[in-house]
Amino acid sequence: MQTGSVLFINKPGDFQELIKVKTYSQIGVLVDTHTRIHCYPAIKDYLPAHQIIEIQPGEEHKNLNCCKLIWQQLTDLNFDRHSLLLIVGGGVLGDMGGFCAATYKRGIDFILIPTTLLAQVDASTGGKLGIDFDHYKNQIGVFCEPQVTLVNTIFLKTLPERELRSGFAEVIKHCLISDEAMWQVVRKKNLHEQDWEVLARHSVQFKKSVTDKDPKEKGLRKILNFGHTIGHALESYFLADGNRIFHGEAIAMGMVMESFIAGEQGLISSKELEEITTYLLQIFEKQEMPWGDSTVMQLMAQDKKNKGNEILMAMPEGIGKAKWDVVVSKEELEKSFDFYRSL
Numbered sequence: 001m002q003t004g005s006v007l008f009i010n011k012p013g014d015f016q017e018l019i020k021v022k023t024y025s026q027i028g029v030l031v032d033t034h035t036r037i038h039c040y041p042a043i044k045d046y047l048p049a050h051q052i053i054e055i056q057p058g059e060e061h062k063n064l065n066c067c068k069l070i071w072q073q074l075t076d077l078n079f080d081r082h083s084l085l086l087i088v089g090g091g092v093l094g095d096m097g098g099f100c101a102a103t104y105k106r107g108i109d110f111i112l113i114p115t116t117l118l119a120q121v122d123a124s125t126g127g128k129l130g131i132d133f134d135h136y137k138n139q140i141g142v143f144c145e146p147q148v149t150l151v152n153t154i155f156l157k158t159l160p161e162r163e164l165r166s167g168f169a170e171v172i173k174h175c176l177i178s179d180e181a182m183w184q185v186v187r188k189k190n191l192h193e194q195d196w197e198v199l200a201r202h203s204v205q206f207k208k209s210v211t212d213k214d215p216k217e218k219g220l221r222k223i224l225n226f227g228h229t230i231g232h233a234l235e236s237y238f239l240a241d242g243n244r245i246f247h248g249e250a251i252a253m254g255m256v257m258e259s260f261i262a263g264e265q266g267l268i269s270s271k272e273l274e275e276i277t278t279y280l281l282q283i284f285e286k287q288e289m290p291w292g293d294s295t296v297m298q299l300m301a302q303d304k305k306n307k308g309n310e311i312l313m314a315m316p317e318g319i320g321k322a323k324w325d326v327v328v329s330k331e332e333l334e335k336s337f338d339f340y341r342s343l
Helices: 013-019 033-038 040-046 064-076 091-106 117-123 153-158 161-178 180-186 196-213 220-225 228-240 247-264 270-283 293-301 330-342
Strands: 005-008 027-032 051-055 084-089 109-114 128-133 136-143 148-151 311-316 322-328
Touching: 005 196, 013 040, 013 148, 027 033, 027 064, 027 091, 033 040, 033 051, 033 084, 051 064, 064 091, 064 128, 084 091, 091 109, 091 117, 091 128, 091 136, 109 117, 117 153, 117 161, 117 196, 136 228, 153 196, 161 180, 161 196, 161 220, 161 247, 161 270, 161 311, 161 322, 196 220, 220 228, 220 311, 220 322, 228 247, 228 293, 228 311, 247 270, 247 311, 247 330, 293 330
Parallel strands: 005 148, 027 051, 027 084, 084 109, 109 148
Antiparallel strands: 128 136, 311 322
């Protein structure tokens, strides 16, 4: 089994067999207070002997203070470099738990068991790990692949509707930048009519094909950031403002605004822009757009894709294709904010 593989699990007993592939001195299971209650019981009897490490859920805990708690528990439990950390949770836990594993004693093995749609279709593939810092999304992090990612869509039944909808934003993104035919299938259905098994496999296959070609995001992988330059800035803005919105909600806003800019630059037609905007607003409730444009601009200036003083974005090039490193001006950004407010 190749490091970084993503395997779809049909029955809980498969977890035990896959985890026993290597012999470990100790096994830890990292959960948050939600996944401890709703997800861990479904697999605990199929796991080898292990220790539980539990933290608080949510983006607001994706920081160094929470990492210190994880590192401290690993230390107190005498985990050595031959240990394994199983991470049972969504994108926040996968990002942070993987980061802690990758840096503890210069790196121990970890396995991701993603429990949210967002984590299954996006966050758990590609080896990006990290935490937020000083209100900036994923400011501190590393690239490091898990031993394997084990996906079981049965966990999606535990999700509140808002959490499911949040993950759907990444599914939509993958369709818009890679597969016009799948986009046409998806946009004809509402949230509850979607086939999550099919869509999860589609997203993983696409993202894995991209990240295998460009693991360190030097070129092609940047297309996966469509919607994220503005979206991450808005997510950080709302989090700092004490009015947190979910990741997918922010990315949906970002895709609307970045699609508008793509239209302004002639990369998509007015019909395609209308198609994208109409469906995203059908699925995602319009957010009250902050008037703190300068703060959002400042957050965008910290985006990792930027070069010098230029803000660079990934953009759809028609529906089903994309390009990266598109230079966007401050004026185009301001017009995109006004466009979203006018909808």
